[in-house]
Amino acid sequence: MNDTIILFGHAFQLAHLVAGAGIAALVLLVIIALQLSGFIRSRRDETFLADERARDLDARINEMHNLQAQMTGRMQTVAEIFGTRQNDLARFVAERLEGLQHRVGQNLESSAQQTVTHLSSLNERLALIDAAQKNLSELTSHVVGLKDVLANKQARGAFGQGRMEAIVRDGLPMNAYQFQPTLANGKRPDCLVSLPGDAPLVIDAKFPLEGISAFRDAQDVEAKKRAIQRVRNDVGIHIRDIADKYLIPGETQNMALLFVPSESVYADLHEHFDDLVQRANRARVVIVSPSLLTMAIQLVQSLVRDARMREEAQTIQTEVRRMLDDVGRLRDRVEKLDTHFRQAQDDIGQIRISAEKVTRRGDAITTLEFEG
Template sequence: MSPDLAAQLNRPVATLLGVRVDGLSLFLAAALFCVAVLWLRAAGRARSRQAALEAAEADAERLDAVLSAQAEISGRMQTMAEIFGARQADLTRTLSDRLDGLTSRVGQSILSTTKDTKASLSILAERLAVIDRAQSEIRNLAGEVVRLKDVLANKQSRGAFGEGRMQAIVADALPASAYRFQATLSNGRRPDCLIRMPNGAPGLVVDAKFPLEAYSALEAAGDEAGRSAAGARLRRDMDVHVRAIAEKYLIPGETQDTAFLFVPSETVFAVLHEEFDDIVQKAYRAGVVIVSPSLLNLSIQVVQAVLKDARLRASAGRIQAEVRLFAEDLERLDARVAALRQHFGQASRDVDQIGLSSEKLRHRGRRIADVELGEETRPDGIAAPGARG
């Protein structure tokens, strides 16, 4: 060390707490400070390393624990996976069984529903067929109604309609010999029907009339004035019909004192009796009775009963004659039976006599069989001639 440097180091540099500090002391102090700082840093680093080592050990322990826990968890997971697998297999089988059962039930339900649907469709088809037939019949009926309307619109056709209905009622109830359609009377008139009465009684005249125009006007009238006019027309038409029948067909000694005016509509007949009773009474006083199809049928049944009673009365004499002949035959039969009974009695007595003779012959035959060769004694004890002793 040079003397200058040593002098510099020994020279006081500062005063600290009354003590003069030279450069060397300061240098040494600085060196000690640096050493202390370095030592502290080294100790800190050692502590840090120790702490890091301890942390690493702790981390290793934690890692071991984590690995152990992971292994345990892995084992548990595997166990749970096996359990879940078994459960899943059981669940799969259960679901499969249930799905099979559900499929079977659904299939049966579908089959049952299909059968029910087919049956319903079959019934529906039948009903539709019935509806089709009904519609066809309705169309035919509509056509018939239209044709009937056309028929009724024409007077000749309307008269033929009423006459035809009357003829059907009479022909269904009476024999052909009891009536005649369009019969010619002595005055040259020809009623629609003449019913022959029994025992030579005068015939019953039935004539068909149909006041359709007046009735239609009455039905179509919308006010009282219209109904009054239509009612007057109906009275006028019916009066014409009644007078025509009374004048043409009521012939004393040839026809009955009463004739039937046939109205081929129950509705028109009801309207006449409900609203036009004066027409009905006037016709009755003229010897004309207004009848509907039902009343004509009832009257024809009464006539049928009268004809049947007449036939029975006509047959009564013949039945009595037959009964008398039957009684005579019965008396002759009784006499012949009595004679036959006498013959049977005599024959019975003859048979008894024959039986008695036969019995005697059997007895004699037995006695002859019992006779021995030798002297034969008679029943009175005398020896028979030629018998040996």
């Protein structure tokens, strides 16, 4: 037992080693016993927890069954309510669809009527468009004819004269104007318009258009200059001729009208030849377009109408004075007749008094008694 054992370079007694091994085994057994006791307690705790969990799970399962039963009842109630609501919804949708179909039918009928109306209106407008197109075609042919007319000097003069005469005829009575009259100096203006209480107004319609046409057709600067010079010469000479021939003191007005048969020519004069317009004004010759001549004729028409109104007013005043004289004589006669009536009434009153006296006397005589 006293043997010595060498381990790891150290010498140990065998008895010591055996005792150490026994102690180590005992400690190991104690440790194993403690671990087994802890394991048993943990297993017991786990078993308890498992039982608790099982009981909790059973309670939850029962609660879920109860909730499922309640949910089933509620689902049945919801199904019943949904079925009722579905029927109501179906009925409501049917009513709405019926009303919508009715309104759609009415709208379709109204739309059909409006469509028919619009189509008829469209047909009328198409007819108007066709008529306007025909008129436009006729106007185009007339414009072509007018261009041919204006290309001829004599025809152009007749055209200006005719347009001026049409404006004058449309605006004035027949006794208020004369065409191609003869003045005291032997000259014959195109038109002479009578003004109430004053000398007549001369209108000339022979405006020279050749220079204006050349001015419009000029393609280069030199041609335009020649055309401008021609316009100034022709129009200036014509203005001087009008002032010399037609402005006669005491016989005509101290101004005359130079009629331009085109608004565009009138615009060109004022735009490019303002010096000619000013020269005409200084010569007491007023250049007028068709619209301005129409306004002047309307003014003369107003003067004629006012003069006629004054004449008629004088006639009315004369007749009223005569009527007042007749009324005065009638008043005198009525007063005389009233005097005769009063005298007759007085005479009748006297006669009535006399008759009453005679009646009283007769009554007194008839009441007298005579002795027999």
